[in-house]
Amino acid sequence: MRDVLICGRCGGRVKPKVRSVRKDGTVPRQYVCYWAGTSKKDLIASGRKKKCSLPFIETKPIESRVWAQFMMGFVFSPTIILENLYNSKKQKNKMNQLQETINRLELELNKKNRARKNLYKLLEEEDTNIGELKDRLRINNDEILTLKGNLNDTQSEYQELVSISENEKDISNFLRNNKNLLGKVRKDVFNLNLKDRKLLIESSLMDKVIVNYQEDNEIDGPGGPTCEFKLNTNIELLQRFMEEGKITNLDKNSRDLRPRPDFGTLEIRIMDTQPTVGEAIAIAAFSQSLIEYLKLYSEEAEGKLLRPLPLWIEQENRFRACQHGLDAMYVEDESGNSRPIRDIAEDILNSTKETADNLGVSQELAGIAEILSNGPSYIRQRNVYGETGSYKAVVSCIAGELESEIKEFNLVQVGM
Numbered sequence: 001m002r003d004v005l006i007c008g009r010c011g012g013r014v015k016p017k018v019r020s021v022r023k024d025g026t027v028p029r030q031y032v033c034y035w036a037g038t039s040k041k042d043l044i045a046s047g048r049k050k051k052c053s054l055p056f057i058e059t060k061p062i063e064s065r066v067w068a069q070f071m072m073g074f075v076f077s078p079t080i081i082l083e084n085l086y087n088s089k090k091q092k093n094k095m096n097q098l099q100e101t102i103n104r105l106e107l108e109l110n111k112k113n114r115a116r117k118n119l120y121k122l123l124e125e126e127d128t129n130i131g132e133l134k135d136r137l138r139i140n141n142d143e144i145l146t147l148k149g150n151l152n153d154t155q156s157e158y159q160e161l162v163s164i165s166e167n168e169k170d171i172s173n174f175l176r177n178n179k180n181l182l183g184k185v186r187k188d189v190f191n192l193n194l195k196d197r198k199l200l201i202e203s204s205l206m207d208k209v210i211v212n213y214q215e216d217n218e219i220d221g222p223g224g225p226t227c228e229f230k231l232n233t234n235i236e237l238l239q240r241f242m243e244e245g246k247i248t249n250l251d252k253n254s255r256d257l258r259p260r261p262d263f264g265t266l267e268i269r270i271m272d273t274q275p276t277v278g279e280a281i282a283i284a285a286f287s288q289s290l291i292e293y294l295k296l297y298s299e300e301a302e303g304k305l306l307r308p309l310p311l312w313i314e315q316e317n318r319f320r321a322c323q324h325g326l327d328a329m330y331v332e333d334e335s336g337n338s339r340p341i342r343d344i345a346e347d348i349l350n351s352t353k354e355t356a357d358n359l360g361v362s363q364e365l366a367g368i369a370e371i372l373s374n375g376p377s378y379i380r381q382r383n384v385y386g387e388t389g390s391y392k393a394v395v396s397c398i399a400g401e402l403e404s405e406i407k408e409f410n411l412v413q414v415g416m
């Protein structure tokens with residue numbers, strides 16, 4: 001720490017100083033109060049009578065104490081720190097502001113409506129100037145329309161923030177239920193390099209660190225360096241570290257299925273590599289229909305679709321699918337009974353047809369049946385290699401498929 005230390009005895013700045021090399025080869029780093037190490041001339045010029053009495057202090061105990069306390073925040077209040085990481089207090093302030101605006105607009109609108117009623121009452125009076133009344137009614141009408149428009153805009157802006165903050169609730173629930181993630185973030189912070197640590201600590205200090213030295217005394221026993229400080233984790237910096245990949249990020253968890261509570265979506269690792277847009281869309285329609293189906297009929301689906309299996313069997317199935325693709329045999333139960341994965345895919349396809357219809361993606365879903373019968377890209381690629389023995393031919397086949405698709409749908413001009 002360099003610019004954050006203050007002397008507890010004289011209030012002067014405390015700076016690290018590298019002392020001369022010790023006999024054992026180590027270089028002691030010590031904190032020194034500016035007014036303890038200064039020259040007599042400077043001392044006199046500053047109007048000080050004598051040097052500061054703060055002794056030189058080893059940097060290590062001070063630094064480890066601040067770091068330990070910082071990490072303690074992660075141990076004892078991790079959810080608070082992490083929730084702040086994923087949402088912003090600013091949003092709540094903005095919501096309060098919008099609510100106030102809505103209240104004010106509603107009051108004004110009521111006032112204008114009352115004025116309108118009063119203007120109509122004037123119609124009944126005999127000595128009313130009708131022309132003037134009409135003008136006033138028109139102005140009143142304009143004002144009401146403007147207010148209603150503003151009110152509408154403000155309300156929809158408010159609603160948008162409400163849905164965002166509900167999303168944030170999901171995130172904090174997610175964090176509460178994912179203690180592993182908390183531990184991982186803590187570990188990542190702990191393992192930050194020295195420079196990042198320093199940055200994090202210095203920017204998390206609410207004020208300067210007051211350094212002092214407690215002399216030996218009869219009550220407290222042997223003395224030593226002391227320091228006082230207050231910490232408030234610098235969330236923005238942690239966020240930056242996340243973006244830089246130094247700290248575990250929700251985005252960076254690589255799994256086959258990855259919940260994105262911040263978007264309310266479930267991300268699915270790409271299956272095979274689809275060279276054509278049509279196939280990519282078919283896979284997307286398949287995933288979407290399956291998830292929607294499970295959402296709607298989760299109870300009925302049990303037994304109809306796949307049964308949840310112990311993790312080790314799921315892992316075996318995953319391994320089989322990776323190794324054998326569409327020719328894999330899928331283990332269906334604990335006794336090891338298995339069925340071709342093609343049949344399973346067909347079952348799922350048939351079960352989700354209605355849901356796909358409701359989602360308006362049946363046409364896209366039909367692409368799956370085509371992939372099942374004609375084979376996915378990896379099979380086509382193997383066939384081309386089998387026939388030609390040339391990787392170049394494989395690549396140009398893949399490129400050709402996309403190219404002809406683009407030409408067929410006239411998506412973009414292909415210039416090669």
Ligand SMILES: [Zn+2]
Nearest residue numbers: 007010033052
């Ligand atoms: Zn001092």
